[in-house]
Amino acid sequence: MWDLLAQMLSRMTLIITIAFLITRLRTFRQMIYRDLDLKDSFVMILLFGLFGVIGNYTAIVVDPEAHVISNIWNPALQMDNAIADTRNIGIIIGGLVGGPLVGLGSALIAGGHRFIMGGFISDATLITSLIGGILAGLFGRKLRKFGLIRPLPMFLSGLLILIIQILLIPLFASEHSTALHLISYTGIPIVVINSIGIWICAIVFNSVIQDEENTRANQTATALSIANQTLSLFRQGLNESSATKAAKIIQQLTNVDDVAITRGIRELAHTGGTSGQSEMKYRELVFKTGKMESAYFSEFEFIIFPLIVKEKTIGTLTFYFNHPFHVTSVDREMAEGLSNLFSSQLELGEVERYNHLLQDAEVKALHAQIHPHFLFNALNIIVALCRRNPLLARQLLIHLSTYLRNNLRGLTDRLVRVEKELENVHAYFALENARFPDKFELTIEMASDLNQALIPPFVLQPLVENAIIHGELKDLGGIGKIHVEIEQQEAELHLTVTDNGVGVSPERLADLGQRVVHSTKNGSGSALFNIKERLTALFSQDATFRMESKQGQGTIIFITLPIQF
Structure with a gap:
């Protein structure tokens, strides 16, 4: 057993070298950071399947009496022989990284190749390879919720899968007692070497990804520093x-x-x-x-x-x-x-110079909607994520840029396309959701042909903001839900924003949208009043603004305006 263990250890170094070379592939790094489509899955299947095939070729041949009879590359086996291999490193790593489809596909390639090589347990190894690939994929799907690649969870998952595979081989082998005698000699070396190989490969993958994440974090911090220093210039x-x-x-x-x-x-x-x-x-x-x-x-x-x-x-x-x-x-x-x-x-x-020349009171009122504390909170969360999750920090930076640009464009545009307003809604919601993870849920229901319909800017986003802040959605104890519905009814466009927040009292409901009220707790209602006033200024009596609310059940806001394209 010790001789077999030592020989398998030397073979494992080749597999680890290949794992390191895989991390040099730009395609592999890109796929690690995103959900795999069919093309990505096919590439991963091929990559880790060939990884497993190399494990077959570098295996050590043993006979049913548990004697090592060969330690060279083996294209084929005698029917009464078997091999101690590192095939499962590729299969299990593939499943843990790529999910069930990659795990199963890798197992089909590597396990199928092992079946073709022959030997008296070739059928059993094919079946256990497929089981191992599927289990690794299922474990990998769970692990991705807690991080991309973490060595210890991957090692423990791989160890469990390898033990299950070894125990199942005598069950599926045609010669049960002979197979049981064989794994009593080869089982421990196979489990030990393969699990260590999985652990080292995971460390290699993780270290490379950590280096890239640190690089991205530094680049994000640099971009923020440049943006801060050039803002006053531009x-x-x-x-x-x-x-x-x-x-x-x-x-x-x-x-x-x-x-x-x-x-x-x-x-x-x-x-x-x-x-x-x-x-x-x-x-x-x-x-x-x-x-x-x-x-x-x-x-x-x-x-x-x-x-x-x-x-x-x-x-x-x-x-x-x-x-x-x-x-x-x-x-x-x-x-x-x-x-x-x-x-x-x-x-x-450009907008600031335009405002300085125009001195438009309406534009200034809209400009005031970009609250300084919102920008402060957004920048704080981005800076906090720069090192912990640079990819998310970069996405939030893009959302913040989108939010600012759309707000600034809205200062001079009378009407904007629905898709632009929804883009602003998504950007704002992404930033708020990053501050309070798993507290909110946003759904939007709309026919795709209404994307180009024209509406006033700052209509939907302030309503979503009001729902989150004044609906106290983050304090509900459950998920705060916001539903936006946009539909056409004859020549009218109907906008509806619904939330399951704390609701509004009947006394306050009568004032909201009709005037600005003084309040230190519930807000002044200036955003709702501003929306209603702008709708009236643009469409006169052709537009309507209406609210319904029940305390403890949520609020619904209905807006109707003439449809324009």
């Missing part, structure tokens, strides 16, 4: 002064070698000197199409992003890399995120 507009200072800040805080900023195609700032004709050609293309372009030359690589204000490209942002082979996907993602943030900051500057 609020002044896109000019030579703001562009020069912003370009220097970006260059100092990132891995970018040089930065250039243009208004139109005219260069306002370039930390590396003057751009050549090659960049100018690509900038013209970006300016016309509003889409990112990149080019690679022997000396450097550059990526050009559009700067967009109110869906119109007003300039470009160029990142230069002197060592193209060192440019990572994280660098590219951060560059794209910065261009989006700068576009939002420029749009904020």
